[in-house]
Amino acid sequence: MTGGGLLHVPFEHAMMFAGVLLLLGLAGVIARRDAIFILLSLEVMLNAAGLAFVLAAARFAAPDGQVMFLFVLAVAAAEVSIGLALVLWLYHYKRTIDIDKARDMRG
């Protein structure tokens, strides 16, 4: 596979898309108070990173990027399972999933 041949999307544009995706996810993590949405935003960020890996693999014709994407998927799955467990525990503990209410450990 040669870069850009099939999709007619230039590499730079695709990378910019990945960056925008990452910033959108970050904005969601920072702005949202709902723990579920924070997890969702985190997923978006992870996918942005995964996209960047895949694009880089296509651009440099190296399989490493695709391997890394598999790892990212695995990490995302693990993260979601732990994250959801935490959200459940938070709900059990605080009767809410508003992340700002969970600030008992402030210094």
Add this chain to the structure above:
Amino acid sequence: MADLLWLIPALPLAGFLALLLFGRRLAGRVPALVGCLSVGLSMAASFAAAAAFLGVAPPGRAVRKTICLWFEAGGLAPSFGFYLDGISILMVVVITVVAFLIHVYSADFMAADSSLPLTGDGEGYSRFFAYMNLFVGSMLVLVLADNLLLLYLGWEGVGLCSYLLIGFWYKDPANGRAAVKAFVVTRVGDASLAVGLFIIAWGLGTFDIQEAAARAARLWPEGSAIAIAAAALLLGGAVGKSAQLPLQTWLPDAMAGPTPVSALIHAATMVTAGVYLVGRTHALFALAPPVLTVVAAVGAATFLIAGASALVQRDIKRILAYSTMSQVGYMFCALGVGAWSAAFFHFMTHAFFKALLFMSAGVVIKALDNEHDIFKMGGLRTRLPSAYRGFLVGAASLAALPYLTAGFYSKEMILDALLTSPAGSPWLWAAGLLGAFLTALYAFRAVFVVFFGEGRGGALRQPSPLMGAPLFILSIFAIATGWLLPNGLAGPFLAGLFGALPAGAQGAGTTGPLAALAPPVVAIAGVVLAGLFYLALPRTRRALTGSAAGAAVHRFLFTGWGFDGLYASLFVTPFVRLAKVNRSDIIDAPYRAIGLIAEFSSRGLSLTQSGKVRWYAAAVAIGGAVFLGLAVLL
């Protein structure tokens, strides 16, 4: 005899230990019994030692006995060893006799029914005798020690006991202050003595007094810098302990202690330690002629200054305190001109008459409900005859009334030496005469004011036999020791005692009629003038002290020539000011700053621990962006 030498200091120390451990459990008069018995047995032991010593003179006119090694370090091996020669015998006998009499006297003086403040509890009674025993024991260690380190041990013990006993009535803060003052002022001298000992140990490699004297004569040429330094530092210690100029200020305040303590400090145990030290190390001083000149000058200055101060004191005990300073000044003056035996002879007579004076004063003070002001006394001649007799004999001896009293013979010996000794001079002799005149004047001023004139009030409590008997015995001593004059009745006896001292200036014998007549005339003139001022013509005296100049001089003398004020502005005030500046420990500031910085940054950083997960996420993002930016830019 030598084998039992250690008993002399050990007995009072054992008494101290017994009273320390079991004193609280001893009822009634038992502590006094323990205290008197231990000192009494020590007195018996010293009598036995003296008799054996004088009976068959031991080889070398000295006995030494080493009990055990103290420690061994760096080539020095001081031991617990005792050395008995003429001077130690004289000191030991006088100390134990006077101390025993004072202990007996104290048994009643300090009894629980005392009207004196703060002694109404049994604890004070046994505490008093414990301290007194330790005092006597330390002094005996001091005079019997065969090495300078053991001497220093006794020296410090004496200093400690003076602190404990001056502040005996510790519930009054003024007494505590007086005790601290005595301790701190003598400590200045003690530090000097310690440095002197270091120089001797460093330069001569031994603490042993006789060995050090022999090596000094071999290694240090006469007038060499090191000999002068060592002698001057020893003199510093002696001056502190003996309350001589310039470290004399503690002695008048030391009157805060009970009267028997004053008697013990002044007569037997403390102020004479300096005289003993100079006499004991006379071989060192002989190598440093300039220091000997200083000794004589210090003594002369002290007996004039203290004599003048004694003239105007109102407190009967302060009069006696200043008189002690002046009499010890005479001893120093005699040591300075090389009249060693005259100094020790005066020490002996002084011990008896000063103890007598203090104990008589104690009887008066006790009978008048703790009144110290002589101008509130008066007419006690008939109301307290025993105290009157004791005080009169003591004052006569102190004033050196001619041909009868012991003080006359010893003082004449000193005056004689001041004139005839190679180191003496007519100036010293004239100063000595002036001092003798002042002595007679202030001694009989006290006698006339306290015991003559019109009295007020009725019958007074007479002293008990336990207090009266020591007065009587000391009265005899204060007269009769004069007959022991070296070229008098007991010449051979004293020659045996003073054999340890170089002949010095004694026996020149060509003084002429003026020198022979002057001391008795001066003494009588002093008494007559005191009689004129205080009995016959009180109005003249009042006119004299009432004038502006007279009042100013009076005030100046009353404060002891302003030495307290001088030292306060010279040392105490700057030190207190410095302490105030340094109140918050300047040295500590950098270390405290480190702590403050750590605390401040910890506070700042703990603000970031807000517990808000979204803030943390933002911080991570910002941090990531910054590092990424740095990585790209650099």
